[in-house]
Amino acid sequence: MGVGGHGQTGSDLRRIWGTLTPADRVLLACLLCSGLVWAFWPRDKGEVAVIVGSGGLVAEVSMDRPDTLAVKGPLGTTYVVVGGGEAKIISSPCPQKLCVRSGPVRRPGEVVVCIPNRVAVTIKGRNGPDAVLR
Amino acid sequence: MTHLALLVAGGAALSLLEGSLPRPLPWMKIGLANVATILALYLYGARSAFSVAVLRVLLGGVFLGFGPGFVLSAGGGIAAWGVMALVKETLGGTFSVVGVSIWGALTHNLTQLVLAHLLVRTAAVWALLPAFLWAAGVTGTITGLAADFGLKLLRRYPRRVLR
Numbered sequence: 001m002g003v004g005g006h007g008q009t010g011s012d013l014r015r016i017w018g019t020l021t022p023a024d025r026v027l028l029a030c031l032l033c034s035g036l037v038w039a040f041w042p043r044d045k046g047e048v049a050v051i052v053g054s055g056g057l058v059a060e061v062s063m064d065r066p067d068t069l070a071v072k073g074p075l076g077t078t079y080v081v082v083g084g085g086e087a088k089i090i091s092s093p094c095p096q097k098l099c100v101r102s103g104p105v106r107r108p109g110e111v112v113v114c115i116p117n118r119v120a121v122t123i124k125g126r127n128g129p130d131a132v133l134r
Numbered sequence: 135m136t137h138l139a140l141l142v143a144g145g146a147a148l149s150l151l152e153g154s155l156p157r158p159l160p161w162m163k164i165g166l167a168n169v170a171t172i173l174a175l176y177l178y179g180a181r182s183a184f185s186v187a188v189l190r191v192l193l194g195g196v197f198l199g200f201g202p203g204f205v206l207s208a209g210g211g212i213a214a215w216g217v218m219a220l221v222k223e224t225l226g227g228t229f230s231v232v233g234v235s236i237w238g239a240l241t242h243n244l245t246q247l248v249l250a251h252l253l254v255r256t257a258a259v260w261a262l263l264p265a266f267l268w269a270a271g272v273t274g275t276i277t278g279l280a281a282d283f284g285l286k287l288l289r290r291y292p293r294r295v296l297r
Contacts, residue, residue, distance in 0.1 A: 021228060023233055024233035027229070030256050031240065116203070123259065
């Protein structure tokens with residue numbers, strides 16, 4: 001006892017759990033489970049990156065070959081890099097750079113979005129956009 | 135009135151403080167500013183909470199600009215107020231402060247997806263739905279516990295201080 005923080009953390013968590021009503025617990029459990037099921041659901045390898053800009057579909061490119069795409073948006077140009085089975089936004093003229101910091105996407109159904117510059121990159125598998133929802 | 139102004143300022147301060155905290159995911163925010171809305175809801179009622187939510191969003195806009203981020207923050211903040219007020223009034227005995235806060239986080243996140251869908255004009259953003267649901271559970275709980283702590287603290291003071 002008294003070694004490490006585990007005992008302390010455990011009792012804190014128990015106390016917090018105790019303050020929740022049964023309805024609170026059901027709601028929380030549902031939300032957490034939905035995220036975990038999604039994160040660990042087995043999926044195909046991503047094959048194609050679908051890039052959408054403010055004017056609609058910009059390109060669908062295979063992620064096998066390295067390529068850089070310049071997508072024009074209301075703020076300027078967003079650069080999307082594909083290759084090695086992944087796609088990422090490497091630069092964008094948005095204030096917070098959340099899209100750049102989101103990092104690469106690989107698996108079908110994953111998406112990285114730059115809302116200020118209206119650019120979205122979605123991954124599709126070999127079987128098209130529904131691969132995830134089959 | 136003074137207390138509502140303090141809550142608005144506190145909410146804005148919390149959201150600035152939150153900007154300096156590390157984030158597990160770049161787009162994930164704890165939403166501590168929502169603590170101000172929840173405190174107003176429980177201490178002064180739904181109408182006061184609405185004022186706090188609107189003023190807090192406007193104040194955030196003054197600091198961070200009125201771009202797409204403001205649209206997301208305004209839509210999320212006001213929709214969250216609506217659902218939290220509704221849940222508290224109708225199911226106040228079923229859900230605790232934490233539960234109400236989770237409903238608020240859930241509404242906030244769903245509203246942001248709808249607005250992101252409209253702004254980027256692609257349904258692709260809905261791929262983030264499960265991640266956003268999970269995040270609502272985590273952030274709503276943290277915010278709710280913070281609000282619960284704040285309520286217990288404030289309720290220790292005599293009633294006249296809270297008028």
